[in-house]
Amino acid sequence: MTEELRPSDPSRIGGHRLLARLGAGGMGVVYLGRARSGELAAVKVILPEYADRPEFRARFRREVAAARRVDSPWAVPVTGADPDAPAPWLATAFVPGPSLAEAVAARGPLPPAAVRALGRMLARALTAVHAAGLVHRDVKPGNVLLALDGPRLIDFGIARAPEETALTSDGMVVGTPGFLAPEQARARPATPASDVFALGCLLSYAATGRPPFGTGAVHALLYRTVHDEPDLEGLPAGLREPLERCLAKDPAARPTAREVDEALGGKTPAGTADWLPDDVVRLVADRSAAMLALPDVEATALDTEADEPPADGAGGPDPSPRPGGRRRFLLLGGAALLAAGGGAAFWASRRDDGPAPAAHRPLLGVQADLTGPQRAVGQAQERGVRLAVEQFNARKDRPFTLALTVADDGGDESRAVRAARSLAADRDLLAVIGSTGDRTTGASLDAYDAQLVPQVTASSAQSVYGVSEPRHFLQAVPGYLVSPALIALALAKAGVRRAGILIDRDGGIPSWQIGHTTFQALGTVRIPAEPRVVPRLAGDLAPVVARMLAREPDGFVYTGTPARAAAVARALAERRFTGVRVLGYPAAGQEFPAAAGEAAEGWQVFAPYIDPSAARVRGFAAAYRGRYGSAPPYWAAEAYDVARMVIARITEAGGRPSRTRLYGLLAKGTYKGLVRTYAFDENRQLKGYDVFRYEVRGGRYAYAGEATL
Structure with a gap:
């Protein structure tokens, strides 16, 4: 969705009057703009601090050239650009529909016929990308927008010719974890086969409602992509074989995008809404109405400035085919209503751009x-x-x-x-x-x-x-990345000279994030630390504890589950370990002191919840x-x-x-x-370090006040 323009934003770029923000990244801002012709466009503007770098401007110039070479009705066309402007910009046709990710979230998996049609159209888009000598490198549900006449592959901001990788830092993974190929996860160059792997992930997600390599922390997604088989349970029989080929670990074993198009079979729509189920058609119409119901759209339709020359291609007609045929009536209740001046009223009644009806309680x-x-x-x-x-x-x-x-x-x-x-x-x-x-x-x-x-x-x-x-x-x-700094500081204040960190994968993502970040934080306070990672299926942890104690640590951190924390506490007590002991707070359930008994005494916990006392x-x-x-x-x-x-x-x-x-x-x-x-930062995460310390005394967690840096 859109955000209001900020005071620092320009009002015009290259013949486009800017209406709203569509999004922002580390390198630039994408605006919703309206050209002199009245056409809406997505206008990407590079931030000044990057525009002044010759190498970055060269990269952007190649991006513009790359986008122009892609010729497909299923990829958003470039409508204007000026890579040499003081603020370099690129405009593409604006697609007001929802992303594939939003559609699957709202209605669940798509039916097999819709997945086949989606796959064939996206495969043809990638065929055009690859024919232009490019690799997209970030094919994912968020980069596929849905229109009634077909999907649109967007975001060529990281599209590069295979040989044009010199400006990418060594070891940098480009793409979205969970939707990138094993070779990309290993920070190796992407190829057209990498895009095919990503397409397989995307279509599996569309058909089942979940990514084939799960969700969670980046490191876990990358590991599963490289080493694990995809989860294709629930995939319709006719789709399983072609998608399994797309998801081959070996790039050479994958089909080309053109071969994927042929393997999927089925009908491909020609400018109609036939490929989408009814509830997604309604979602597309609703979202289109919302995105187009902007205060300044009509006001800017005829708004021009004689002293500003037209930019290269700015405001050209949208070459994409128009919706037609069956179910056009759904648009009459949605985006088409805007033409009659009723878009805002319709949206207020259908969605949430207006206040809640007075007859109902908040x-x-x-x-x-x-x-x-x-x-x-x-x-x-x-x-x-x-x-x-x-x-x-x-x-x-x-x-x-x-x-x-x-x-x-x-x-x-x-x-x-x-x-x-x-x-x-x-x-x-x-x-x-x-x-x-x-x-x-x-x-x-x-x-x-x-x-x-x-x-x-x-x-x-x-x-x-x-x-x-x-x-x-x-x-x-x-x-989870907050408490490790406080754990490290507590160990430093206690005079710990060497620490052991036992990261138990049975505790899932919290265990890894707290344990790994604690290891990094101990480095900042110059405490040598030895991390050990044990798998979920590990049995007795006592031998692992014994090997860790052989290094003579005087501090010990465990991140995992309450039950296995109790076993670790007993193993330390049996070996008469008297150093500082810290428990990652997700493992600090009431069962820990109950199961560990006297071995739990003295363990510290740094948690984000306050004691009721x-x-x-x-x-x-x-x-x-x-x-x-x-x-x-x-x-x-x-x-x-x-x-x-x-x-x-x-x-x-x-x-x-x-x-x-x-x-x-x-x-x-x-x-x-x-x-x-x-208060929240730009990543929607809580600001501050409000964490509280506890210590097990007498079989219970005794509150020791707020922990401070």
Whole structure:
């Protein structure tokens, strides 16, 4: 979706009046622009600090030339460019439809016939790319936009001729993990066969709703891409064989893009909507209406400046074929309505660019694991949010009454997707808090993002999610990469001279991220460290502990699971280890001290959740005890804080803000909560290092206050 122009943005570029921002990256900004002819365009502008570098300008000049050489109806055409301008720019035809990632998130896997048609059209786009002597290098669901007459392959910003790689740093992986080939994962040059591998990943995702190499941390995705077989379970029989060939580890064993086109078979549409299922047609029409319902579109249709000469190709006609034939009536309820001046009204009634209907109460959602493996945390968070809503509704001066809806995803990824789709479909829903765990949070991101629902997690601390960048997501908890700095500092203050770090893959992504980052952080405080990684299927960890102690460390860090943490603690105690011991907080469940017994005594934990006995949350703890008859558990205060922040922003906006406006208020504002101050950086992650220290004493986690750098 779009963002408003900033004061520092130009008003015009190369004959285009700029209307909004479409996105920004490290090298430039992409704007939505309108040319003199009235045509909309995506205008990519290079940032000044890069435009002044001759080598970067040379790279951009080649990018422009590369994009012009690609001739396919399924690749966005270049409509104008000026690589020699003070601010170099490139304009392509604007496609207002959703990405493939958004469509799959909103409706689930596409039917086999649609996947075949999608595959044939994208294979033909890649055939044109390769015929021009280029490699795209980043074929992924986010780089495929859906129009009723067919898909469009976009983002040739990293397209290069195979020989034009001198400007790429050695060892740099270019592409999107989970959708790049094994050779790219090894930082080797990409070839046309690499694009075919990525196409296989993309089509598998379209057919099953999940990437063939899973999701998660970058390192894990790269490892699985190189070493593991793809997960093709659920792939229709007729698609499995051609996609298996695309996903061959050996580039020489893969078909060419032209051969993929032939192998997929089936009909290829010619300028009609026949290839898409009905619900995706509706999504395309809705998104087109939203993207085109901009305040300045009509005002700029005839707006020209005589003193600005036309740029090279700027404002030329859109050569792409027009939708036609069957189901054109769906457009009459969507994008075509704009021609009659009703686009904004239609969008307000269909989606969320306008306030919630006055007849309905503003609705806040909670998605949590209430019955699965993290039910203790999920139930604590649901109660914390409910208490915040009830307190707000009990105010005599409340400006509105807030409703609450709750969905239990049971800690299961498939249930999480269904729960997110169900909640997001309610047009009264303004925001959702959740989910509890990393996997369920990642699984639900696309469904909420497709409906523009602001999603705020109070407990999921993973640094990478899903297959596309979430645009309406906020992480209101310090990430897994925060506590390692505090762990390293604590070991340094304790005088540790050598540390052992046991990274247990049974703990998943949190274990790796905390353990690996702790190893790096210890290097900054000059403490030699020896990391050991054990696989999920490892049995007795005592021999591993014994080998680590042979190096005579006086500090020990374990990241993994509570059950295996207890085994490690007992192994250290049996060998009379008396050094500093630190437990990664995801392994610090109540079962750890219970299972480890006396061996748990003295272990330290650095966690993002505050103890309910802390002075700053005593008022909340008393209210929780009065409402539920027991002391609040960990994570309840954090969810209460986040709920109050969301409620404050809804109130600030008058009770019925659009989802987009509410997200903007949350993302750009600062809220002082009980646990911490909530402010977010450009990556939608929480600023600050609010982490709390605990030490096991007497069989329980004793609160030792806030940890500081």
